[in-house]
Amino acid sequence: MSPRAQVYLLGLLLIIMGLGLMAYKSEMLSMPVKPGEYATVWTVEAKVGFTADGGAVKVSLALPKNQNNMEVIEELFSSSGYGFNIYDNAGHKRAEWTKRMASGKQTLYYKLDVYKRPSGEGLPEFDASKMRAKPNWQGERQEALRNAAASIINNSWQTSSNKESFARQLLKSLNDKSNNDARLIHNNLPDKKTVDIALDLLSLAEIPAHIIRGIYLEDDRNRMSADALVEIFDGEKWIVFSPNTGAKGLPDNFLVWQRGDVSMLDVAGGSRSAVSFSVLANDVPARKVALEQMGGEQAALLDYSIYSLPIEQQSVFKFILLVPIGALIVIFLRVVIGIRTAGTFMPVLLAIAFIQTHLLNGVLIFLLILSIGLFVRSYLSRLDLLLVARIAAVVVIVVCLMSFISIVSFKLGVEQALTITFFPMIIIAWTIEHMSILWEDDGPMEVLIQTAGSLLVAIMCYLAMTNHYIEHWMFNFPELLFTLLGMIIILGHYTGYRMSELLRFRYMRRS
């Protein structure tokens, strides 16, 4: 058999084998071919900042409560130099950081991953016997305030039928810009927020009520402060209201951080304390379902699947399994299209880095590092260094740049750039070296072409590697690796023209 026929036979065999195994697994073991639903896991970060006075410091932060529709998957605390512990204070979980001596600006972090369950609503039971203390509005000067409060309570009472509708009416009047009583109350109590005023009025009306603090889970929100809700007890159950709209019920995407009248943050030994939140959404395939479906004896194939690995290795494998996809794309783009890149598989590594940093950040960081690197390297070339030493020097500079970018972006509150540590530094250093020779020999144009080529290929790899379908298939049907192998073998025997050659030979003499 000619080598050509062998190549095609072997390639086809491998392709069929991969697809066949995939079909078997999906038919017989009901492994879903379509990626399942993607559940959103929210990463919430609370940042506590304050200025320490120079003595002992004690910081205590309320921690989110368990909630029927939210599940805390993982928690992470940063406590550099601080003693740390979590304690329970009468049903309220709190984190406590302590330090003997601290001065200057301090920052502490608490980070958690929450998963929002599609079902399950409401909050757990809560003791309703404790009433909030009534506001102390005594004396002549407060008389107008007392009257206005009484008038609002009275009006709301008249226009409602039970405690629930009373609370709604009350909130409505308080937010009504044309309501004179409400205006008067707001003007008299300029420091108080609507929530606090509402709670005061509710306590005057003898209705058990308290505040709920928490945050709305919305993607890519940075440095926001906690939002507040009002909860009242109607004699049987607790009902949540939004203090600003009067809307009833706990908003679907609201993560309850603290419930009841306890403080969110206490700082002893410091001043100007504040807590702010950032939220980030990650899509994670709801694989559990598939896994449960596949369980059972016949699944010997699955026993040796990637799911038998610990979670941590699984996530590593997720990347590893995507590398061949990148390799296939690189081969296709080089052999069939004819794109010139710097370094054969460098774009794949770049694509992996992009997955970690998000595309736009990644591209910008790459271009930034490359251009600064080229600049520095042009100076190094005058120092008569050995090649190895020069590349090592460029590596150090690349690392410096990355740290710098990380720190600056962190200060600016751009979180994604932090993950650039995944950038393949050595490869980038080599790329810089390669590009600078290219610059000297073939001019900046060629550098531009190759950089653009590498970036283009890297972006294509990135798009393929982050595609939900491809990700799902590679992870759940690793036998597709055979198919990839077959395709690579066949592509490796492609002898037709490259697309770029149709361009290159466009001025070819026609006889």
Next chain:
Amino acid sequence: MLFVWPKELKQLGLLGMNSRNINYIARHNPRHLYPIVDNKLLTKKAAIDAGIRVPELLGVIESNHELSKLPQLLAPLTQFVIKPTRGSGGKGILVISGREFDFFLKTNGSKILQSDIRRHVNNILSGLYSLGGKPDKAMIEAMIQYDDIFNEYTYEGVPDLRVIVYKGFPIMAMLRCATHSSDGRANLHQGAIGVGIDILTGKSQYAVQHGRPVTEHPDTGKSFKDLSIPYWQEILRLTAGCHEMTGLGYIGCDIVIDKEQGPMILELNARPGLAIQLACGLGLEKRLSFIDRLSTEVMEQDADKRVSFLMSNQFQE
């Protein structure tokens, strides 16, 4: 026209990169024979053993501690070339055409110091110009004094003749002429001019720069029309002999013609580029398949007979 259709290229018999790699290089060039052509020192040695002329080797610097030999090596030389033994594509080649006080003159007239040469050699040794960045050696070679006939066809650089030799038959040739923009080097992608040479007569056929047809040298204004390469028969025999010398089936021979010593081999390539097709305005595929159809008797003849076979058959069956 922004591009050509693949069908058209096929009709022209154009050889593409993928086909070259798979059908010719992978099939006819055994890997273990590559070192002879990839390493210019070994090529020189093999050529001398086979009785083929090459530019004279003036010295080799193998490692960093030999760098101290450099001043001593350069002292008696006024015209010389320093190149990496495993370079390609004209990378790392420094041509010195004269001296003035402490300065060395490059072909383009710029002056450099001995310390600059030393740095250049250092770069070569550390593998800057070699494939995959492997550490390399630097060789010093006599500069070729090119034949007067080329005087107006090249600018500041030695023109070299590229001949594609397939299974011992020279099948296509082009002359590469340096231009101002190619910085005295005769590599096409750096802006040199490729002049297609009729393989049977040694006369020019066609010329391109950056892939586009040209009729005259941009720096000297000399028309390529009546260029005819001297020693043509000898060159054909020389290149045909490279097949026996290397054992490779598909090679590109770089020939230079010295004023006094005549044609000699500058270097050999196991992966010769495809630009020669643009320079000649001809596809390689037809000639390759002509050779493939030859009978074994014809193939087994010696180099001289093979050349005369080509002369009498002119790629016609």
